[in-house]
Structure formats: C-alpha cells, structure tokens
Amino acid sequence: MEPAVRDAGVEGERTSRAPGKRSWDEPLSWLVVGRTPLASHLLLSPASLWVLVLLVSPVTLLTLLSFAKIGAYGRILWSFSLANFGQIMRPAYLWVIGRTLVYAGATALICLLLGFPAAYYVAFAADSKRKHLLLFALMLPFWTSALVAIYCWLIVLGREGLINALMLRLGILSTPFSFLNTPFSVILGLVYFYLPYMVLPLYAALEKIPRTLIEASHDLGAGGLKTFLRVILPLSWPGVASGAILIFVPCLGDFLTAEFLGGPRTYLLGNLIDNQFLAAQNWPLGAALTVLLMGMLMSGLYFYGRVEVEETSRV
Amino acid sequence: MPLTTEEKAASKASEGALAPLLELRGISKSFGRADVLSDFSLSVNPAEFLTLVGPSGCGKTTILRLIAGFEKPQAGRIILAGRDVTDLPPYRRDIHTVFQSYALFPHYDVFENVAFSLRIRGLDEEGIRERVTEVLALAKLSGLERRKPDQLSGGQMQRVALARSLAGRPSLLLLDEPLGALDLKLRREMQMELKNIQRRLDIAFIYVTHDQEEATTMSDRIVVLNRGQIEQLGEPREIYEKPRTSFVASFMGAANVLEARVLSSSASSIEIKIEDEIDCAVPNSDSAPVAPAGRVYVAIRPERVAIHAQRPDDRTPAILKRVQVKEHVFLGHSSQVYLKLFEKSPRPFWALCRSSQMNGALAPGQWVWAQFKPEDVLVLEPAERR
Ligand SMILES: Nc1ncnc2c1ncn2[C@@H]1O[C@H](COP(=O)(O)OP(=O)(O)O)[C@@H](O)[C@H]1O
Numbered sequence: 001m002e003p004a005v006r007d008a009g010v011e012g013e014r015t016s017r018a019p020g021k022r023s024w025d026e027p028l029s030w031l032v033v034g035r036t037p038l039a040s041h042l043l044l045s046p047a048s049l050w051v052l053v054l055l056v057s058p059v060t061l062l063t064l065l066s067f068a069k070i071g072a073y074g075r076i077l078w079s080f081s082l083a084n085f086g087q088i089m090r091p092a093y094l095w096v097i098g099r100t101l102v103y104a105g106a107t108a109l110i111c112l113l114l115g116f117p118a119a120y121y122v123a124f125a126a127d128s129k130r131k132h133l134l135l136f137a138l139m140l141p142f143w144t145s146a147l148v149a150i151y152c153w154l155i156v157l158g159r160e161g162l163i164n165a166l167m168l169r170l171g172i173l174s175t176p177f178s179f180l181n182t183p184f185s186v187i188l189g190l191v192y193f194y195l196p197y198m199v200l201p202l203y204a205a206l207e208k209i210p211r212t213l214i215e216a217s218h219d220l221g222a223g224g225l226k227t228f229l230r231v232i233l234p235l236s237w238p239g240v241a242s243g244a245i246l247i248f249v250p251c252l253g254d255f256l257t258a259e260f261l262g263g264p265r266t267y268l269l270g271n272l273i274d275n276q277f278l279a280a281q282n283w284p285l286g287a288a289l290t291v292l293l294m295g296m297l298m299s300g301l302y303f304y305g306r307v308e309v310e311e312t313s314r315v
Numbered sequence: 316m317p318l319t320t321e322e323k324a325a326s327k328a329s330e331g332a333l334a335p336l337l338e339l340r341g342i343s344k345s346f347g348r349a350d351v352l353s354d355f356s357l358s359v360n361p362a363e364f365l366t367l368v369g370p371s372g373c374g375k376t377t378i379l380r381l382i383a384g385f386e387k388p389q390a391g392r393i394i395l396a397g398r399d400v401t402d403l404p405p406y407r408r409d410i411h412t413v414f415q416s417y418a419l420f421p422h423y424d425v426f427e428n429v430a431f432s433l434r435i436r437g438l439d440e441e442g443i444r445e446r447v448t449e450v451l452a453l454a455k456l457s458g459l460e461r462r463k464p465d466q467l468s469g470g471q472m473q474r475v476a477l478a479r480s481l482a483g484r485p486s487l488l489l490l491d492e493p494l495g496a497l498d499l500k501l502r503r504e505m506q507m508e509l510k511n512i513q514r515r516l517d518i519a520f521i522y523v524t525h526d527q528e529e530a531t532t533m534s535d536r537i538v539v540l541n542r543g544q545i546e547q548l549g550e551p552r553e554i555y556e557k558p559r560t561s562f563v564a565s566f567m568g569a570a571n572v573l574e575a576r577v578l579s580s581s582a583s584s585i586e587i588k589i590e591d592e593i594d595c596a597v598p599n600s601d602s603a604p605v606a607p608a609g610r611v612y613v614a615i616r617p618e619r620v621a622i623h624a625q626r627p628d629d630r631t632p633a634i635l636k637r638v639q640v641k642e643h644v645f646l647g648h649s650s651q652v653y654l655k656l657f658e659k660s661p662r663p664f665w666a667l668c669r670s671s672q673m674n675g676a677l678a679p680g681q682w683v684w685a686q687f688k689p690e691d692v693l694v695l696e697p698a699e700r701r
C-alpha cells in the first residue's frame with residue numbers, strides 16, 4: 001500500500017515539472033500537449049467528445065442550476081445563491097437522506113448475509129457442471145426488465161397478492177395485510193435487484209483462495225468454523241468490500257423500487273429528486289439534491305477505489 | 316467401545332515390543348477407476364525418520380493425504396498411537412503436514428502463521444509468544460516475525476512452513492517433497508537441518524521424495540514404492556547393498572541389471588551363468604536357495620566394476636574379462652565407461668570410474684580388462700519369461 005502512494009507522488013512531481021523542462025527548440029515539440037503527443041489527443045477525441053457531451057456538460061449545468069433560484073411557474077432565475085442547499089438542510093429532507101443511507105446500508109448488509117452462503121456454495125461445494133448453472137441463475141436478474149420484476153413483486157406482495165391469499169387460506173391471517181408501502185417491501189425489492197452485485201465479487205474472491213490453504217488450516221487443528229473465521233473470511237474481504245460498495249452506491253440513487261413498492265413514508269433520495277424535477281417543477285432544488293447525491297456517490301466510489309488499490313498492491 | 320478379544324490381544328502384543336506410532340492396515344484407495352493403493356500396510360515407529368521414495372505417480376502423496384485425513388480410504392484402518400483415526404477429520408489428528416507448496420497464510424505474518432495452531436488450541440498470549448520464539452529460533456527465522464509470506468524467499472517460506480507445523484508439537488510430521496522447489500545447494504543445507512531438528516525434537520517424520528540420494532542421507536528407514544506397492548523396506552544401507560528387486564536396484568543408485576540362469580544353489584552359494592556367458596558363484600544372502608534352472612535378475616553396481624589397461628596381477632577371486640570399450644563419458648570427477656561385456660546381450664553395461672585413476676580418455680573399440688567380485692553380483696527376483 002505504501003509504495004503505491006509513494007509512486008503516485010513521484011508520478012505527480014514528474015507531471016508538474018514536465019512543461020517547464022520542455023525545449024521549444026526541438027522540432028515538432030509543439031505537437032506535444034502536456035506529456036502526450038497531439039496525435040494521441042486526436043485519436044482519443046471521439047472518447048473525449050463523448051465524455052464532454054454526456055458527462056462534463058450536464059454535470060456543469062446541474063451544478064450551475066443548483067445555485068439558481070426558482071421563479072413563478074417553475075421559471076429558472078440564474079443566480080449564485082446557496083438557498084437550495086439551505087433548504088436541503090431542513091428536517092424533512094434530512095429525514096429522506098438519512099432514510100436513504102439506512103436503506104442502502106441495510107440492503108448491502110442483507111445482501112452480504114444472503115450472498116455469502118450462496119457464493120460460498122458455488123465456489124466450494126458445487127461441482128463444475130452445477131457451478132456454471134448456478135452462476136447463470138445468479139446472472140438472470142440482470143437480464144430481466146426491472147419493471148417486469150417490480151410488477152411481479154406487486155403481484156406477490158399486494159393486498160390480493162400471492163402471500164396474502166396463501167396466508168388467508170391457511171388461516172394465519174384473518175384480514176389481508178399490506179406488505180406494500182413498507183420499509184420491508186422497499187428493502188426486499190432493493191435486495192432482490194442488487195443481490196447479484198454481492199454474490200459475483202464474493203464468488204470471485206472465494207474462488208481465488210487456494211484449496212491448500214483450507215487444507216493447511218484443517219491440518220493445523222482448525223475445524224470448519226475456525227477455518228472460516230481465520231482463513232476464508234479474511235481472504236474474501238476484498239470481495240465483501242467490493243460487493244458492499246457496488247450495492248451501497250447505486251442504492252443511494254435508486255428510485256424505481258421505492259416508487260412502486262413503497263409509499264411516501266419510504267421515499268428515498270432518488271424519489272425526492274424525481275419529484276422536484278417532475279411534480280414540483282423545482283429544478284434548482286432538484287439539482288442541489290442531485291449534487292448532494294453525486295457527492296455521496298463519489299465518496300462511495302472513492303472508498304471502492306481505495307479497496308481496489310489495496311487489493312492489487314497486495315497481490 | 317468395548318474391545319474385542321482379538322483387539323485386546325493385539326494391543327497386549329504390541330505393548331511388549333516397541334509400540335508403533337502409526338499403523339496403516341490393509342488400506343485401499345482408488346480415484347474413480349484408477350486403483351492407487353490396494354491392501355497397503357505400513358507401520359511407523361515413534362521418533363523415526365521414515366522416507367517414502369518412488370517414481371512420480373506411485374502414490375506417495377496419496378499415502379500422506381490418507382494419513383493426514385484429507386482422503387478417506389475405501390478399505391483398511393489407520394491407527395495412530397493405538398487409536399483408530401480412520402474416520403476422524405484432519406483437525407482431530409495429532410499430525411501436521413509440511414505442504415510442498417508451503418501453503419502459508421498470505422494474510423498473516425510469519426509470527427501469526429507459526430502461532431496459528433497454538434491460537435486454535437487457545438494457548439495464552441504468553442505461552443504463544445514463548446513457543447513461537449523458540450520454534451522460529453530453531454528454524455533460523457528470528458527477526459523475520461513481522462514479514463508477510465510474499466516478502467520471503469523460497470528457502471525462508473520453506474522454513475516458515477516447517478516452523479508452523481512444528482509449533483504444535485505433533486507426534487508425527489508429514490513432509491511432501493518439502494525441498495522440491497529449492498535449488499541444489501539450499502536443498503543439501505536444509506537436508507542436514509531437517510535431520511538435526513528431527514533428532515532434537517523426537518518427532519516421527521514421514522518424508523516423501525523422489526530423490527534417492529535425499530532418502531539415503533536422511534532416513535532411518537526407507538520405503539521404496541512402485542505403483543502403490545512396497546518394493547522394499549529397510550535401512551538405507553540395506554536397501555543399497557541388498558536390493559531385492561531390479562526396480563529397487565536401479566531406482567536406489569545406479570545398477571547394471573542383467574539376466575542370469577541358476578545352475579545350482581546351496582545354502583551358502585548360488586552358481587549362476589550371467590547372460591549365458593559368464594559363470595560365477597555368488598554368496599547366497601537369503602537362506603532360501605533359488606530353484607536350479609530358474610532365471611533370475613542380477614544387478615552389478617557400476618562403481619564396483621574396475622577397469623584396467625593391463626591384466627591385473629592380484630589373485631583374489633574375481634570375474635575378469637577382456638572387453639571392448641563402447642563409449643567413454645566424462646562426468647568431471649568420475650567417468651562412465653560403456654563396455655561390450657557380452658557378445659549377444661542387448662543390455663547396456665557400464666562402469667563408473669574415478670577420473671583421476673584413468674590415464675586419459677578411452678577410445679571406442681579399445682580393449683581393456685573389466686573386473687568385479689562375485690559378492691558384488693546382487694541376485695534379485697526371478698526373471699519373468701518373455
Ligand atoms: N484427486 C485425485 N483424483 C484422481 N486421481 C488422483 C488424485 N490424486 C492422485 N491421483 C492419481 O493417483 C496416482 C498417485 O498420485 P500421487 O499420490 O500424487 O503420486 P506421487 O505423489 O507419488 O507422485 C496418480 O496416478 C494420480 O494421477
């Protein structure tokens with residue numbers, strides 16, 4: 001870990017010194033922009049253009065918008081005001097932000113608890129034929145439309161849904177119970193959508209553990225549980241961290257799940273933004289919320305990057 | 316579980332003699348349709364250095380994995396210190412293994428790797444530190460406590476693997492070609508150290524190698540394996556001097572394996588005709604005489620064959636023959652000389668000579684005198700008809 005950081009420092013120094021050292025007497029040296037020849041810039045231009053149009057400009061626009069004011073009928077008055085960010089700090093909005101963090105964290109945790117045994121089974125217990133089948137099954141939710149899946153959950157969880165029908169028939173319930181519009185249904189939906197993001201990195205991490213290490217642990221007197229805690233779990237830590245961040249980050253911005261399976265009391269940050277842009281027609285406030293969300297996503301990804309760096313420097 | 320009378324008698328009998336530490340009784344093991352071991356039995360004494368040696372694929376690793384508990388035999392029992400451990404998992408057996416790949420835990424440093432089995436047993440912190448320090452000193456690793464495995468050289472990793480399995484003080488240590496990945500010089504060094512550590516700690520070692528020299532220098536007893544069968548079991552000198560089969564003779568050191576016809580045999584000597592050309596009377600080492608007119612294999616060690624330019628004068632009984640040189644291979648301090656000892660036999664025959672005793676190179680076709688003693692002709696198993 002340390003050497004990586006030190007290398008980065010050296011790299012940075014070299015970059016910052018390079019323009020000063022450039023000799024203008026060298027022929028064609030004007031072709032070099034920064035440290036990269038102009039030709040490379042030209043070759044990269046489609047990609048650069050892509051990033052410029054689709055990433056940099058909307059983000060810039062959003063950021064500018066977040067400092068604007070709202071006029072009558074949703075008119076945007078360009079200005080530099082922090083009023084929108086002040087408004088976000090009101091309890092009603094903070095509640096939603098807090099709820100979003102809690103739901104995202106809970107989803108990541110539940111996915112970890114459900115995903116670990118699954119990944120463990122696929123990596124260690126299944127024979128190779130069944131392994132491929134199980135991995136395929138794990139990928140399936142990626143290929144189903146989110147909307148279709150959500151409607152399926154509506155059918156299963158609804159007042160006239162499968163679960164209620166079954167429980168009424170069995171006499172467990174006397175009146176239908178509303179599973180929808182509860183934290184339960186929203187988190188269930190999130191877990192359903194994001195579980196593969198936990199299982200796959202976990203599986204990859206577990207698969208990489210040499211089997212002789214597990215044999216060595218047994219050989220030295222550790223039974224199943226102790227081997228799990230002292231060898232398998234520490235060695236699968238990169239997978240746990242990757243999975244948790246891969247789930248936590250997109251959960252912060254998710255709005256479909258809460259829109260359909262939840263209600264006003266389970267709305268998340270994504271729904272709030274959706275609401276400001278469409279229903280409330282308050283684009284500047286929506287933009288400020290988006291900037292906040294982006295800030296949270298960036299810090300999440302930053303930690304993910306740190307884990308990745310640690311993992312690669314360990315290998 | 317109450318003992319049957321038979322088992323009681325068996326345990327009584329073994330109490331009188333040296334009770335074996337480990338016994339394999341009639342072990343059979345196959346993977347799918349491939350039989351690796353069938354009805355394999357072996358017993359290991361306490362604190363002995365036993366080496367399993369044999370060609371690659373003969374089942375050495377399988378035997379160790381059965382003893383360690385990573386594999387279950389299809390038949391037979393494994394008895395450790397008088398207790399049947401056949402159905403116990405590896406972590407319930409008082410046996411540790413040094414893996415060929417070392418299998419060090421990459422997320423622990425040297426200290427924690429060595430402390431692993433002690434922590435599992437719940438030793439207190441003070442006890443762990445004491446024991447680990449002691450074992451690290453024994454393995455000459457002091458000062459490397461905080462290194463991670465990926466910061467160690469191959470030799471150091473090997474030492475950590477050894478220290479880790481010694482820390483728990485098992486009664487039996489299994490080593491599967493532990494020096495296989497080291498270069499020759501380091502191997503020789505480690506062989507001496509391993510032997511010293513084994514003597515000092517009074518732990519029984521079962522050591523696997525395919526290197527006959529390694530087996531010979533380190534072991535108290537050697538088990539020569541071929542295709543899952545014990546070809547011969549004995550002390551290194553015995554295996555070298557009295558090989559019982561042509562496989563043992565050629566695997567444990569070099570040997571010229573020839574075919575011979577038994578002319579007559581008595582309790583003290585056997586009269587044979589080697590490759591239908593050379594008559595000689597060799598001492599009968601086994602008291603059971605070989606049936607006359609049977610065919611047997613015999614072995615002559617190349618280093619026991621002397622080559623002379625002139626006919627030697629000494630009158631000691633020896634087989635002496637004027638032969639033509641086929642080829643002279645210079646190996647440095649010694650030389651291989653291939654000889655045309657027999658007119659008809661296709662089998663190669665060579666002598667190993669000290670280079671310093673030879674005056675220059677021998678040219679192919681040159682005539683010399685070859686000499687060996689009758690007692691250096693080792694009579695082996697009966698030859699199969701072909
Ligand atoms: N897990 C296994 N599955 C199938 N065959 C195996 C397995 N382990 C060993 N064998 C076979 O058993 C034989 C003996 O192997 P092994 O004990 O590793 O030999 P050695 O260690 O003497 O080289 C080999 O033919 C090998 O192919």
Ligand SMILES: [Mg+2]
Nearest residue numbers: 372375376377
């Ligand atoms: Mg092997």
